[in-house]
Amino acid sequence: MRSGNAALALAAAFGWAAAELPPPAPRLVWSGPEVTLLGGPSRDGRHLSYVDAATGHLAIRDLASGRGRILTQKPAGSREFAYFSAISPDSRRVAYAWFNEEGYYDLRVVDLDGSNPRTLYRNEEAGFIQPCAWTPDSRSILTLLFRADNISQIALAPAEGGPPKVLRSLNWVYPKRMDISPDGRYIVYDSFAGESSGDRTLYLLSADGASEKKLLGAPGNYLFPLWTGKRVVYAGDRSGTMDAWELEIENGEPRGAPKLLRRDLGRILPLGITAAGDLYYGLRSGSVDVFVTTLSDPKGDARRVTLRFPGRNSMPDWSRDGKAIAYLSRRGSENFGQESRAIVIRRLDSEEERELLPKLAHLERVRWSPGGDALLASGSDNKGRGGLYLVNPETAAVRPLVSEAAASFRGFEGAWSSDGQRVLYPYHEQELRSRLVSGGSEATLYRGPRLHGLAVSPDGRWVAVGAGGKSIALIPAAAGEARLLPFDGLTELEWGRDLMAGRGAELWRIPLDGAAPLKLAGPGNRQAGFSLCPDGESIVLTAGNAKSEVWAVALK
Numbered sequence: 180m181r182s183g184n185a186a187l188a189l190a191a192a193f194g195w196a197a198a199e200l201p202p203p204a205p206r207l208v209w210s211g212p213e214v215t216l217l218g219g220p221s222r223d224g225r226h227l228s229y230v231d232a233a234t235g236h237l238a239i240r241d242l243a244s245g246r247g248r249i250l251t252q253k254p255a256g257s258r259e260f261a262y263f264s265a266i267s268p269d270s271r272r273v274a275y276a277w278f279n280e281e282g283y284y285d286l287r288v289v290d291l292d293g294s295n296p297r298t299l300y301r302n303e304e305a306g307f308i309q310p311c312a313w314t315p316d317s318r319s320i321l322t323l324l325f326r327a328d329n330i331s332q333i334a335l336a337p338a339e340g341g342p343p344k345v346l347r348s349l350n351w352v353y354p355k356r357m358d359i360s361p362d363g364r365y366i367v368y369d370s371f372a373g374e375s376s377g378d379r380t381l382y383l384l385s386a387d388g389a390s391e392k393k394l395l396g397a398p399g400n401y402l403f404p405l406w407t408g409k410r411v412v413y414a415g416d417r418s419g420t421m422d423a424w425e426l427e428i429e430n431g432e433p434r435g436a437p438k439l440l441r442r443d444l445g446r447i448l449p450l451g452i453t454a455a456g457d458l459y460y461g462l463r464s465g466s467v468d469v470f471v472t473t474l475s476d477p478k479g480d481a482r483r484v485t486l487r488f489p490g491r492n493s494m495p496d497w498s499r500d501g502k503a504i505a506y507l508s509r510r511g512s513e514n515f516g517q518e519s520r521a522i523v524i525r526r527l528d529s530e531e532e533r534e535l536l537p538k539l540a541h542l543e544r545v546r547w548s549p550g551g552d553a554l555l556a557s558g559s560d561n562k563g564r565g566g567l568y569l570v571n572p573e574t575a576a577v578r579p580l581v582s583e584a585a586a587s588f589r590g591f592e593g594a595w596s597s598d599g600q601r602v603l604y605p606y607h608e609q610e611l612r613s614r615l616v617s618g619g620s621e622a623t624l625y626r627g628p629r630l631h632g633l634a635v636s637p638d639g640r641w642v643a644v645g646a647g648g649k650s651i652a653l654i655p656a657a658a659g660e661a662r663l664l665p666f667d668g669l670t671e672l673e674w675g676r677d678l679m680a681g682r683g684a685e686l687w688r689i690p691l692d693g694a695a696p697l698k699l700a701g702p703g704n705r706q707a708g709f710s711l712c713p714d715g716e717s718i719v720l721t722a723g724n725a726k727s728e729v730w731a732v733a734l735k
Contacts (some may be wrong), residue, residue, distance in 0.1 A: 198671050202441070205732040208242065208459065211476040214727045216461035217263050219451035221270040226291070227450075227459070227729065228264040228273050235260030239291060250293040251277070263309045265339075265451075266291070267317045274299075274310040274320045274338070282607075284308040284334055286322060286343075298330075299340045304328075306585070311357040311374060313338070314386075321359050321366060332370065333357060333384065339715030348386030355379070356403040356449065358411075359386065361388040367394070367411050370404040381413060383431060394426060394433055403449040407456060407734060412440065414447060421447055423458070425734075440734060456735035466672070466724030467706050469726040470504045474711075474718050477686060477701040484525055484719060486532045492523070494708035495719040498547045501712055502527055504719055505545050505554060505572070508534070522554065523570060539568060544708070548597040555580070557590035565590045567604060569616070589715055591629065596656075597639030605630035611644055611654070623653050625661055632681075634674040637713075643678055649678065651689060664689060666696055675711030686718075 186318030209227070224242065228515040231238040237251045242285040250273065253259045257280065259414035261727055264275035270291060271668040277285045279301070286308045288299040297698075299320075300308070307325035314321070314335070322343060334343035348368070354368035364386050372380040372393075379402045381394040391718040395401050399417030401424075409423045417445030420443035427434040448461035469492045472481035484504055485492045491509040498504070503526050510519040520542040522535040554572050560579065569578045580602060581591060591604040594612070606612050611625040611633075624642065630652075632645035644653040650663040651672070666689065671681035678735070684708070688702040702722050709720035 188561070191723070193671075203733045205441075205444075205730045207264070207728060208731050209240065209245075209729040210726070212731060214461075216448050216450065216727055216729070217261075219265055220266045220453055220457075220459040220731075221266040222454050224453040224455055224457060226266065226270065228266050229277070230261050230264075237261035237277075237289065239273070243413075247327070248293070250289050250291075252478065253276075253500075263311075265310045265312055265320070267313045268315055269317055272317070272338075274313065274322075275521070276310060278306045286310060288320075288338065294681050297340065300336055300343060310336075312359050314359055315361055315363045321357055323353060323357065325353055333366065333388075335386075344388075346370050346386075347384055347391065356405070357403045358429070360406050367404040367406065368406055369413075370407075381411065382425075382666070383428070385431065390431075394428075395437070403447075405449055405452050407452045407458075412449070412452065412458060412734065414444075414449060418442070421445060421655075423447075423732075423734075438716060439583055441732065444732075450729070452734065455588050455732060457731045458734050459729060459731045462728045462730050463725065465723060465725040467721055467725050468492050469495045469504070469719060470722055471504075471717055471719045473716055474699070474715070477699055477720070479719065481702070481722070484527075485523070486525070486530060488523075489728065490723070493706065493721045495710050495721065496544075496546050496632075497710040497712050497719055498550060498551050499549050499713060501714055502552075503547075504710070505543065505547060507542055521576075522570065535570065535572065537560040537570045537575045537577045539577060541590075542587050545570070546593065546595060549597060550593055555593045555595060555602060557588070557593055560590040561588055567593045567602060568723075580616065580619075580627040592633050592636050594633045594642075597635060597637060602633065603633060603642060605633060605644060611642070614663065624656075625652060627652060632669050634678065635674075636674050636678075643672050643674065643689075645672065651678075653691065662693075664691070664693060664703065671707065671709065673709060674710050675713070676715040679709075680711065681705075681707070 194571040213232050215230045217230045220227050227240045236249045238247050238249050240247045260278050262276040266273050269690045272288050277287045277355045279285050283303050284307050285298050287298050288295040305324045309323040312321045319335040322334050322336045331349045333347040334345045336343040357368040359366050366384040369379045372378045378400045381404050384391045389541045401415045404411050404413040406666030410427050412425045415424050423441040424437045426437045446463040450459045452458050466576045469484045470481040488508050492506050495504050496505040505524050507520045509521045522531045539558050541558045556568045556570050564582040565588050567580045581717050593602050593604045601613050603613050608630045610623050612621050614621045627646045629646050629648050634643045642654045644652050649667045651666050652661045654661040667683045673679045680689050684705040686699040688697040704722050706721040
């Protein structure tokens with residue numbers, strides 16, 4: 180059979196129209212542990228901007244050869260790093276956000292060969308900056324500004340420097356994606372559909388900021404819009420999966436009904452569309468879950484704790500009475516920034532698994548109070564304030580303990596004192612503070628660089644916190660000088676019968692007398708989040724193989 184006849188026969192067998200062929204299959208562009216999803220493709224499809232995971236530098240990947248190249252520089256030991264980026268339409272420059280030495284973000288630009296780096300905009304009041312797209316003439320950069328007072332702004336920043344022109348202010352809400360039309364006349368972005376719903380929809384804003392309209396009114400969650408020609412391509416989950424849709428726009432008005440392009444692309448993050456009509460997107464795949472095993476043999480007979488929603492659970496914490504485990508469970512299919520998470524409480528003496536949905540925009544971690552009557556949640560509220568919140572484990576009611584606009588949406592790390600009267604937390608990684616739960620008075624226990632990871636001994640005598648990236652500070656809870664225990668690469672601390680540390684996937688026992696740490700034979704696929712049972716023998720941890728990849732699919 181000739182190839183043309185074979186194609187027609189295949190089309191008929193699968194019910195396609197005689198003149199149509201099946202759409203091209205998505206192709207894998209990039210995979211591996213170094214993949215980050217903070218950039219996008221060049222218009223000509225030759226390059227992809229990203230953040231180098233090992234160094235925090237802005238980098239460019241040559242999509243033909245697969246080779247990466249660092250574009251930025253920073254002093255040795257600096258905490259600075261690159262974040263979101265966008266390549267100019269002529270593929271000559273990259274605009275990017277840069278977390279600077281002062282602790283906020285700049286808008287910067289650099290040539291594609293790494294030369295001519297410049298800071299375009301620096302303003303402490305802006306706080307967070309995200310370059311999203313360039314105007315077609317490469318003279319301005321469509322930029323999201325998130326100010327310290329919780330106001331997010333859609334703005335056009337001159338590519339040669341100078342103050343941005345603000346087009347629209349959105350209070351604490353910020354778009355997950357913005358893009359500018361090929362003729363430069365319109366901006367499309369996603370935001371909440373209304374005050375009473377958590378769904379997102381699409382809005383069309385004129386490039387001068389004078390007019391705006393909602394593009395979609397149907398129920399559902401619509402987000403990540405991108406322009407290609409006169410069409411807006413976006414993701415929608417109305418069918419229960421994350422699908423790709425398109426809507427034609429003519430002179431600022433929708434033309435016709437939305438058209439389904441691709442069904443069930445998974446947990447996608449659209450990155451950009453090339454001139455050839457290829458949609459590049461990040462894809463999060465794999466799964467993580469919560470398991471109970473023993474300290475003596477962490478690689479041994481582990482059993483899954485979770486009953487419902489398998490493969491999407493993490494960050495467990497064991498109650499002080501050893502009878503329950505609280506953990507976070509991802510909801511929805513969207514994968515970008517602040518995942519939607521629930522708190523689940525699993526009783527270990529039964530199959531009871533109870534879900535809590537506290538009114539918080541993001542949940543990063545929860546910890547049981549010593550008496551079991553409260554959960555300490557790290558995260559952020561619906562006004563964009565990060566911090567620590569008390570969650571009632573029966574009603575899900577929320578009470579802020581520490582919250583401020585300057586904190587990350589992930590909030591602060593927190594740990595209870597042994598009597599449950601105080602909460603300890605590293606304030607912006609510079610001060611270890613102790614806050615009275617009732618009354619709110621604070622005291623500073625310790626000062627040092629890069630404070631992270633936090634644990635309190637069961638007897639309440641000691642506090643341990645990672646300090647400077649190469650040691651653990653052991654601090655008397657009452658009074659006295661701190662001692663530094665050498666430990667490089669700390670990611671987490673927990674305290675049961677012994678002080679335990681995480682270093683990536685590894686688990687270590689930390690002697691308090693300064694002796695060498697002892698590595699445990701833990702599972703190689705351990706992820707962030709573990710907790711020790713009060714019996715001193717068991718451990719609950721997160722394990723799995725979640726990964727990020729870059730894919731491309733032809734839209735034409």
